[in-house]
Amino acid sequence: MSRPRVVIAGAGFAGLTCARGLKGAPVDVLLVDRNNYHLFTPLLYQVASSVLDPGEIARPVRQLIRPLRNADFLLANVTGADFEKRLLLTDHGALSYDYLVLATGSQSDYFGNASLARHAFGLKNLDEGLAVRNRILMRFEESRWTEDRERRRSLLTFAVVGGGPTGVEMAGALSELINLVLRKDYRDLDLDLVRVVLLEAAGSLLGTFAPPLRDAARMSLEKKGVEVLLKARVEDVTSGSIRLSDGHEILASTVIWTAGVRASDVGATLSLQLGKQARIQVLPTLQVPEHPDVFVIGDIAGAVDRDAPLPMLIPVAMQEGRKVAATIKDLLSGYGATNFWFKDPGIMATIGRNSAVAELGPVRLTGFLGWLMWLFVHLINVISFRSRIVVLVNWAWDYLFYDRPIRLILRAAEEPPD
């Protein structure tokens, strides 16, 4: 008799953790992802700012599931599901399942603003991280050979929209890339023309952190030369400028958008109830109402804890993945599904060298201590031992020599037809 089949859509933090939780269980696991790699998102901004190479923050899924003898991988794009027939629909055909786990994450949300979607860079996946890196380096090359001062000002102004952890980290790293590294490459660079502007619509940065940490982050960024504009709501973006809702205009030909996020489009292809940020509404057991064989976890899941939606964060995704693996094993043993409870390990964000803020329960750290904590936590969580060594060497090189050797402008060649 064939064993029950668990199909997991998405090999991110939630999906991969769920697959690992099913190691050795009497089921066949099939992980499906449109990319053949698992991405460590917290360091994506370091790819965008030339600190790390993509291979240091991503690992092939097949390598990661090698120890799981009951798991296989399919490279495919998930397009929908037929819950009555128990099928996951992909561009590689329909996949039958006994249990389905939806874990396709989230994407940038431009809130219907067409100018933003057209001109701003997202920072959600490796391709976008590389595109940002290319753009920053290209702007410096162009500005070197541009006579017109206003045009140079626009080329050398980089706007990061969104004062959450990703925006803060990106702005800090970009300012350091320019002020510590690129200024040595471009000897004639007029630093008066260079601007890194961080725009936030709310009245403070890092709204989910305690107020003293928000202020510490802002001061630290300003010390590194980042202009922080609060209550600055972006209304329109063109190829060379940004207009704010108060009419203020900023000449900037690179805009990086980190201000909005919503659940993956997979949710919208299913006849399921969506909540805030288009996340799929789930029961406290992480099952979908009326379909007890379908689970939703990670960013795409609208799980609620004590009446508040759980944040789109890695600890939530991993804990949900672990829980669903345990529930599937319970169901196979004849037990019922139990509720998921989130244990919050804390939050942190770095503002570049020697500075970070961390809130771990009652403990609050800023400055150098916060930075050491950030380094430690991120290093041990990088996906493999080999990456840990390479990342450590790159960080040490950057720290000691004020240098980022990964400053390559790479363009994908067009592939010949199949």
Ligand SMILES: Cc1cc2nc3c(=O)[nH]c(=O)nc-3n(C[C@H](O)[C@H](O)[C@H](O)COP(=O)(O)OP(=O)(O)OC[C@H]3O[C@@H](n4cnc5c(N)ncnc54)[C@H](O)[C@@H]3O)c2cc1C
């Ligand atoms: C730049 C950045 C920095 C971040 N920093 C932090 C941090 O420091 N700490 C923290 O806790 N959280 C951080 N986050 C949030 C964190 O990455 C997410 O909460 C977490 O990845 C959610 O896990 P997930 O498994 O739901 O989604 P993901 O890890 O995004 O995985 C989703 C997977 O689904 C795949 N997929 C999507 N659509 C399809 C489709 N149609 N077909 C097939 N496959 C599909 C994707 O390729 C991906 O592999 C950050 C996010 C970003 C973008």
